[in-house]
Amino acid sequence: MASMGDIIFWSMIVLIVAFSAIIILFLALSFSTSSSSNIESDNRFPVANLGEEVLLSCQLTPAETPQVMGDVAVAWTKANLSGVVYKYKDGAPQLADQNPQFSRRTSVFPNAVARGNGSLLMAAVRRGDDGVYTCSIDADTGAGSVDIHLRTAVYSTLTFSVSGGTLTAAASRWQPQPGVTWLASNGTALHGITQFSRKPSGVYSFVSTLKQVGVDDVYTFRVQSPLVTGTSKVTITGSGVEVETRFSFSAGPSLSPSQCLVPLASLLIYAFGAT
Ligand SMILES: *[C@@H]1O[C@H](CO)[C@@H](O)[C@H](O)[C@H]1NC(C)=O
Ligand SMILES: *[C@@H]1O[C@H](CO)[C@@H](O)[C@H](O)[C@H]1NC(C)=O
Ligand SMILES: *[C@@H]1O[C@H](CO)[C@@H](O)[C@H](O)[C@H]1NC(C)=O
Numbered sequence: 001m002a003s004m005g006d007i008i009f010w011s012m013i014v015l016i017v018a019f020s021a022i023i024i025l026f027l028a029l030s031f032s033t034s035s036s037s038n039i040e041s042d043n044r045f046p047v048a049n050l051g052e053e054v055l056l057s058c059q060l061t062p063a064e065t066p067q068v069m070g071d072v073a074v075a076w077t078k079a080n081l082s083g084v085v086y087k088y089k090d091g092a093p094q095l096a097d098q099n100p101q102f103s104r105r106t107s108v109f110p111n112a113v114a115r116g117n118g119s120l121l122m123a124a125v126r127r128g129d130d131g132v133y134t135c136s137i138d139a140d141t142g143a144g145s146v147d148i149h150l151r152t153a154v155y156s157t158l159t160f161s162v163s164g165g166t167l168t169a170a171a172s173r174w175q176p177q178p179g180v181t182w183l184a185s186n187g188t189a190l191h192g193i194t195q196f197s198r199k200p201s202g203v204y205s206f207v208s209t210l211k212q213v214g215v216d217d218v219y220t221f222r223v224q225s226p227l228v229t230g231t232s233k234v235t236i237t238g239s240g241v242e243v244e245t246r247f248s249f250s251a252g253p254s255l256s257p258s259q260c261l262v263p264l265a266s267l268l269i270y271a272f273g274a275t
Contacts, residue, residue, distance in 0.1 A: 041135070046148065046150055047227050051125065054121075055119055056119060060139055066114035072113050072114060072137065086098065088108050109121070130150060130151055130152050153225060154203055155178075168207060168209050170205070172205045175204060177198070178206075179225075185218040194208040216235070218233065227250045228247060
């Protein structure tokens with residue numbers, strides 16, 4: 001005869017097994033939705049610099065020779081926008097229903113299309129180009145689509161000079177107004193003086209100075225806007241400065257572990273609450 005203790009013990013085991021199964025099922029589902037598509041993109045959350053060009057990447061996988069893939073058709077559309085952004089089919093652009101916003105600004109690479117690469121080059125990016133683009137590819141070896149979330153920003157290169165023990169950083173186009181930071185090589189924040197000027201277009205230029213720098217000193221200068229961060233490592237040399245700059249971009253809102261955990265946690269709370 002089972003005691004109360006046994007019943008509770010076995011109930012717990014059953015619950016643990018049941019929840020493990022639910023968790024495995026949940027993880028399997030969330031992974032399968034992202035991998036069942038046979039279209040890949042190098043970057044689903046690109047940031048374009050206004051006025052410049054941006055590549056929206058999209059590739060049918062596995063990539064095969066043009067003989068194997070047959071005629072490859074590519075169509076790019078934008079959410080909530082009529083017509084196509086670009087369409088390539090039967091070996092030629094098909095632009096009869098292209099939205100005028102994209103006329104003469106978009107293209108694919110015909111040689112790459114033949115190998116299942118439908119990447120779109122968009123030139124002279126404008127503010128209204130933000131949004132969700134869908135790349136659809138159709139070939140003899142398969143078909144599929146992927147969404148690319150394009151965001152736009154304004155940022156420009158950083159230039160540095162040193163004179164009379166003062167290090168100066170300057171940039172001509174950032175928007176919105178960025179935050180700037182100077183750091184010593186040991187990571188301590190240093191006090192620089194920054195002057196911003198706002199052009200009528202709303203774009204900012206700035207000049208930032210750091211006093212009392214010496215030969216062989218190494219500083220880090222960081223300029224940060226919501227989507228773009230520029231980080232320069234500046235070494236003072238006998239004759240000027242040596243600079244290494246890199247730009248990084250805010251990652252998109254991809255499915256993070258915390259987004260997985262919230263529904264899981266509410267599932268568990270619901271189940272335990274019900275017992
Ligand atoms: C498209 O329009 C719908 C309804 O107007 C809106 O809910 C959705 O957020 C829009 N999508 C995009 C990407 O702008
Ligand atoms: C697709 O083609 C473009 C243009 O040649 C190239 O820049 C890009 O890297 C290619 N993408 C892939 C995934 O091969
Ligand atoms: C870090 O470097 C700065 C400037 O070189 C110096 O003033 C400061 O004392 C250093 N701080 C530490 C904790 O080493």
